[in-house]
Amino acid sequence: MKVHYECFACAANQCQKIVEIGTNDLELRRRGVIEAAKLMAGINGDSIPAVFGSEVFLGVYRVIGNDDPFKEYKELSNRLAEKVVSDIEKEGPNLKTALKLAIIGNVIDFAVGYSPERIEEDVKAMLSEELYVDHSDELFERLGKAKTLLYLADNCGEIYFDRLFIKKLKEAFPYLKIYVAAKDGPIINDATVEDLRKACFGEFAGIISTGTRIVGVPLDRVSDEFREVFEKADVIIAKGQGNFETLSEVKDNRVFYLLKAKCRPIARELGVPQGSMVCLKG
């Protein structure tokens, strides 16, 4: 997905959030956004929002001297989501419900003072919503014939919902080899391979780094190891907007996007109402 007109102000607002969360020093914050302004000048009509955004954010991290401004936020998200998912798991969700939960996990901002009970209520409300585009039957059919699945994770917190879905996939398709990919290092609230390890994804999947901190899977930046797994995978599940933004240009029919169209550009690109949840084949 190429940059839409809303992506510029959105990236600028994210930079503001980064400097606010990343340092209390007003002068450093100011230098951070001035750096952001310089880096953003590189946007052109072919820019992919997730990629240029990440480059700008990493530049801001350097200037404010904080390599992981969302560290505490991510830890809190993981802790809360783990608790919530553990409770949901006891209710024995089926495979399709677990897929919807994986999408819902992308939507919740775990760290805004929510109680686990409140999150569970919200999750239940969202579970009653239909997917606006639902290619899950085809996804499951394809997984029945597949040897390997590559699962592209997105955010912290959300990964505990992914873990539940992946467990259910493993039950339904016991011979499927599953790889779960995450970022090589911290970038906004994205999950890193370290987060996957801490969440013990290794018990039912291979953990793999994309080889980059750039959001999504920019195929010109990923490691050789990742590219090999990517190329050999029979099916790819891509969670969230960043993975969609970087892969949608490729038109790869192995990919199934699981996401909620949170912003107008993504909704416009997908041709769905803003806020829709989709399981969409690429």
Next chain:
Amino acid sequence: MKVHYECFACAANQCQKIVEIGTNDLELRRRGVIEAAKLMAGINGDSIPAVFGSEVFLGVYRVIGNDDPFKEYKELSNRLAEKVVSDIEKEGPNLKTALKLAIIGNVIDFAVGYSPERIEEDVKAMLSEELYVDHSDELFERLGKAKTLLYLADNCGEIYFDRLFIKKLKEAFPYLKIYVAAKDGPIINDATVEDLRKACFGEFAGIISTGTRIVGVPLDRVSDEFREVFEKADVIIAKGQGNFETLSEVKDNRVFYLLKAKCRPIARELGVPQGSMVCLKG
């Protein structure tokens, strides 16, 4: 006032508003914000928000091919404000109330579907608030001894509140020569000399252009004619944030700022709580 860290995202958000109001063509909107990104790279620690913002906005105007995106918004503001002020005037406000009304006129967004009745209610509520910094006694004392006053206008709509205040000033200080300055051409919702003419400011003041479309009074950009009036003025009343941003660096004790500190940077710079109304000598 030099750029604060919040000014970057604020300018980016204003650019988004400009392209949205300025064109329905998504591709033009996109080119507009890409131009904004390029122009914003010029920000440095010495930039004055009103000045770099204006330069960026004018660049966006050029790219989207709309030299006055806020035209309708401004016309509606002027029409509504004229009606509201005409009703308020019947209640015979005194000079100090008229000064507060001039500050309040800066706060109201006339064009967001307000009814005149609703605006009048809001105005009355704000009139009951005290000024957080109130140097109005000194302002009036100085005007009693002054020969000329330069009044720097700010936004459309607001100018009808200014007109009422200026009428009251003229009653209180009949020998005072008053100049009212506005922008030479359209820039966001700022009043232009044309707006002043339409509002018949000529009946009790000299109308003068700053000689530039840049928000505020950037003294390195104004016309020679304006600079002459500026230099000769005994007292200067500067309305709103843009005039404050461009003049606050000068430390000119002829200047009285009349504004509401709507944003955090202005409030921080003035050392007042955000939202405060002030009549502050420079």
